[in-house]
Amino acid sequence: MLSLEKTMNYLENFSNEVFTIADAKRGDIGNTSTQYAVSVFDKAASGFNFDAITVAPYMGEDSVKPFLAFPGKWAIVLALTSNKGSDDFQLFADINETRLFERVLERTSKWGTSDNMMYVVGATKAEMLEDIRKIVPDHFLLVPGVGAQGGDLQTVAKYGLNDHCGLLINASRSILFASDGTDFAEKAALEAHSMQKDMETILLSKELI
């Protein structure tokens, strides 16, 4: 059995506590997007039972909508990513100074609801969260880039929180690579716990928990 399958089977023991995301950045013509959705959402067909998948919006409506057809599942659409190349196309702007990532938010948010869609917004672009919250005040934002990529949790929280939290902060490499020694498990746990405490402090200060 592949280790991904082992991990996902193990996590089913904690399905009420753990939200699983297939960070696959899929997006294709309708038929194919539907099959990608089946491959991560439909346990009977594929063996996988993820809660969410990340979706690349370049091909538009018929490439995104199939991921919204699975009750209880989420499509997390790439809006403004945390990598360097995000400037190349995501900041491309029209005559009204609407940038592509804003166009993506405006259009795609009409295809689903804040109960089946989220958006990827890199923590390295935290200052843009203010603009983003004007377009999608209610949606959850998945925020990678805190930790190894240098994003700052306080700034993300300042501009990104809404009245039901609305932020899903992700750290990967800072936890995965917390240590390359035999103390890996402890060091990774410490790093994860430290981030969780920081977030808890912020949420308590805003009376969100």
Place this chain on the structure above:
Amino acid sequence: MLSLEKTMNYLENFSNEVFTIADAKRGDIGNTSTQYAVSVFDKAASGFNFDAITVAPYMGEDSVKPFLAFPGKWAIVLALTSNKGSDDFQLFADINETRLFERVLERTSKWGTSDNMMYVVGATKAEMLEDIRKIVPDHFLLVPGVGAQGGDLQTVAKYGLNDHCGLLINASRSILFASDGTDFAEKAALEAHSMQKDMETILLSKELI
């Protein structure tokens, strides 16, 4: 063994004649794009030895370039796709009326060469091939949408051919679903052969073969 692996192993007997494309529409941060490239190009690591992969450009330079690092292999970047939703973002235009797909052509063509990059341009947008050829006169264009999706081969050839052909025309469903009876193999072969003859006639008339 998966049927895809069987098919690819069989096709290795014809590797001088058959060009294989993993139509996977990948694109992710650099580390991940590199691993996607390995998964289709590096036979020793993955079992697959495709000639090319389709790439979604939304995440920009560091998401595309890893696919260009494999000698003899091709990245086929989505520019203007043939599906209905292609209008949603690909036609988004800046103050100079440059559309996103043109921006993608302009930028990405600087990251590679006409010997390791191609572009997806749907046959259903054949009239735009004239504009596209102004930006990428030398690149091969992979043109889906002829056949089931209604694109016209003559129009595609008129606007898309360059002096070394420069067109890779793809028909999928019109061949795959040529018949659902026991005569499937014959009907699919006839359909494929018919398209090949049409293309040959065009190339002969232009003295390209």
